[in-house]
Each structure stands twice: as structure tokens, then as C-alpha cells.
Amino acid sequence: MKGKDIISPQCKKIVYEICERMGEDMTSPHCREIMHHIEDCPECKAYLESLKKTVHVYRKTREEIPAGLEERMMELLKHGPGHATP
Amino acid sequence: MLKLTDDQLALAIKLDPATISLIVKKTTGPLYNLIFQMVRNREDAEDVLQETYIKMYNNLSGFRGESSLPTWLYRVATNAALEKLRKISPDRGIRDFQDEEFQEITINDRRALDEFNPERMMMNEEFKTVLNTYLQELPEKTRLVFVLRDQENLSLEEIVMITGDSDWSVKGRLKRARSFLREKLAGYLTEGKVNYEG
Ligand SMILES: [Zn+2]
Numbered sequence: 380m381k382g383k384d385i386i387s388p389q390c391k392k393i394v395y396e397i398c399e400r401m402g403e404d405m406t407s408p409h410c411r412e413i414m415h416h417i418e419d420c421p422e423c424k425a426y427l428e429s430l431k432k433t434v435h436v437y438r439k440t441r442e443e444i445p446a447g448l449e450e451r452m453m454e455l456l457k458h459g460p461g462h463a464t465p
Numbered sequence: 466m467l468k469l470t471d472d473q474l475a476l477a478i479k480l481d482p483a484t485i486s487l488i489v490k491k492t493t494g495p496l497y498n499l500i501f502q503m504v505r506n507r508e509d510a511e512d513v514l515q516e517t518y519i520k521m522y523n524n525l526s527g528f529r530g531e532s533s534l535p536t537w538l539y540r541v542a543t544n545a546a547l548e549k550l551r552k553i554s555p556d557r558g559i560r561d562f563q564d565e566e567f568q569e570i571t572i573n574d575r576r577a578l579d580e581f582n583p584e585r586m587m588m589n590e591e592f593k594t595v596l597n598t599y600l601q602e603l604p605e606k607t608r609l610v611f612v613l614r615d616q617e618n619l620s621l622e623e624i625v626m627i628t629g630d631s632d633w634s635v636k637g638r639l640k641r642a643r644s645f646l647r648e649k650l651a652g653y654l655t656e657g658k659v660n661y662e663g
Contacts, residue, residue: 386572394572398640402614403621422575429578433647434615436583440596441616442501448511449493452518453486460519 384422393423401430466617467491467535474534478525489518492535495617496542502612503546504553505601513549517542532626539619540627543609550605560604561638570644577651599649603642610635611642 386394396413405414417423467488469477476484496517501510520541528537547559586592600608606628613619613627624635 384572384574384576386575391572394575394644395570395640398570398644399636401643425579426572426575429575429581429651430643430647432578432581432583433643433650436587436596436650437600437611437646438616439583439587440593440600441498442510444494444497445507445511448497448514449490451511452489452493452514455515456485456489456518456522457482459480460522 386422389416390420390423393417393420394426397423397427397430401427401434466495469534474528474530477534478528480522480525485522488521488534492538496538499539499609499612499617500542500546502600502608502616503543503605504549509549509553513542513545516545520545536619536623536626539613539617539623540629543627547605547609559606561606570641571648572644573648574651574655577655578647581650581654595653596650599646599653602649603645606630607638607642607645610638611646614639615643 393413393416397417400410400413403410405411417427469488473484473487477488493514497510497514500513500517501507504510504513517538521538528534531537532540550559600611603611609628610624613624614621619627621632621635621639625632628635630638
């Protein structure tokens with residue numbers, strides 16, 4: 380059964396750090412401590428994985444460029460914008 | 466998104482047409498995504514992008530390279546997008562994470578995404594709509610930081626330069642954005658499971 384899980388104050392602190400630092404350089408002594416905890420704590424490890432998956436899907440939901448947009452922008456600047464602006 | 470050599474930058478500052486075209490070609494995609502995620506409709510997004518390039522054109526001759534050209538362009542686009550938002554809904558203002566719902570980071574079911582397969586789910590159009598709805602729920606400045614960091618892959622230092630906000634507030638917004646979206650996604654997937662079983 381999935382739902383709320385009991386979380387220790389230490390894990391809570393780790394989760395906050397994960398949310399802030401994921402994707403940054405994790406080689407500082409402080410970050411090594413975080414990584415140590417994650418290695419030994421399956422729940423925090425799962426949280427980190429879930430956050431990675433979240434970011435991953437959002438990377439794939441970037442908005443596509445509408446057809447012809449690039450060309451319209453180039454045209455706008457071709458002779459200087461003074462000519463094209465309303 | 467764009468790297469210019471010193472020679473190319475010199476040509477850009479002289480408004481050399483071929484170099485301007487190159488800049489537009491390389492930056493339209495990233496800038497359009499950023500602007501769209503802020504204003505959330507195509508017409509306004511195109512307006513803001515146009516405004517961004519006009520400002521670029523008119524100000525390039527004064528560009529002294531305090532930041533890189535892409536960072537500078539992102540900053541122009543960000544300001545223009547926020548300006549547009551203020552115009553679209555002047556009464557509401559620009560929301561930030563002071564809103565009480567974003568004060569606390571909630572942590573529900575750390576294993577909720579254990580079996581979640583991103584590749585398979587991304588083929589589902591309904592799921593993409595759901596993702597966009599959650600992203601839109603983020604207050605504007607929080608969404609801005611998330612888009613710049615996690616969609617556009619910019620560094621925290623660059624985001625500080627683009628937004629003009631402190632390192633501390635950029636990190637705070639990023640933390641809240643990520644945890645908020647993760648909770649939403651976890652809730653959606655757990656609910657989905659209940660529905661399948663019921
Ligand atoms: Zn833990």
C-alpha cells in the first residue's frame with residue numbers, strides 16, 4: 380500500500396538537500412555526507428531517483444517551436460527591426 | 466545554446482546579417498521555450514520573443530560582454546516575459562513562493578515513482594497535459610528558475626545573473642519547484658494505481 384511514509388528528521392534534512400543540490404557538484408565534504416546517507420538509506424535513495432525521473436520527464440516537455448517562427452524572426456531583423464515593427 | 470567566438474561577437478556587435486541570423490537560429494528554440502513556459506500561450510510568446518530580438522538588435526552595439534551573449538539574451542527575454550505577464554493580469558501580480566502552499570516541502574511516499582517508467586509514460590498525450598498543468602501551478606518566479614535550471618540546463622550562477630535574484634532565493638525556488646512537481650507526480654501516479662485496481 381502506497382501513501383505517506385514515516386520520515387526521520389535526518390532523512391527530512393537529506394531530502395531538502397537533494398531537492399536543492401541535485402545536478403550540482405557533489406564532491407564537497409558536506410555533499411559526501413549526503414551521498415553516504417543516501418547509499419545506506421533505501422528510502423532517501425528512492426526519493427533521489429524519483430526526483431531524477433521528475434526532472435527527466437520535464438526535460439521532455441519543452442515547448443516545440445511553432446512552424447516558421449525562426450524564419451519570421453530572421454525576416455524581422457533582416458533590414459533592422461524598424462521596418463517590421465507595427 | 467550558443468557559443469560565439471570573439472570574431473563572431475565582433476561581427477554581431479556590428480550587426481552583420483549572417484551573424485545575426487546565426488544567433489537567431491541558435492537561440493529561438495531555448496528562448497521560445499522559456500517565454501512560453503512563462504506566458505503560456507503561443508501568440509503572447511511570439512510577441513515577447515519578437516520584442517526580445519528587437520531589443521537585442523537595438524542594444525547589441527553597446528554590448529560589452531559583462532555576461533555572455535546567451536545569458537544577456539535570456540535576461541532580456543525573462544524581463545520581457547515578466548512584463549507581459551504584468552500586462553496580461555495587472556491585478557494578480559507576479560506570484561512567488563511566499564504563497565503559503567509553497568512554504569513547506571511535503572514528502573509523501575518516497576517510493577511512489579519506483580515503478581514509474583518515464584519513457585513509456587511520455588508516449589501518453591494525456592500525461593503530457595497533466596505535466597503541463599502542474600508546471601503552470603508553480604508561481605511564476607519559481608517556475609522561471611525551474612525552467613532555466615532543469616529544462617534549459619543553465620547553471621545556478623547564470624540563473625542568478627539572469628534573474629538578478631540572490632543565490633539563496635534561486636536555490637530556494639529550485640528546491641520548492643522540484644519537490645512540488647515531484648509530489649504532484651507522485652500523487653497522480655498513486656491515484657492512477659487506485660483507479661486501475663478499483
Ligand atoms: Zn534517509
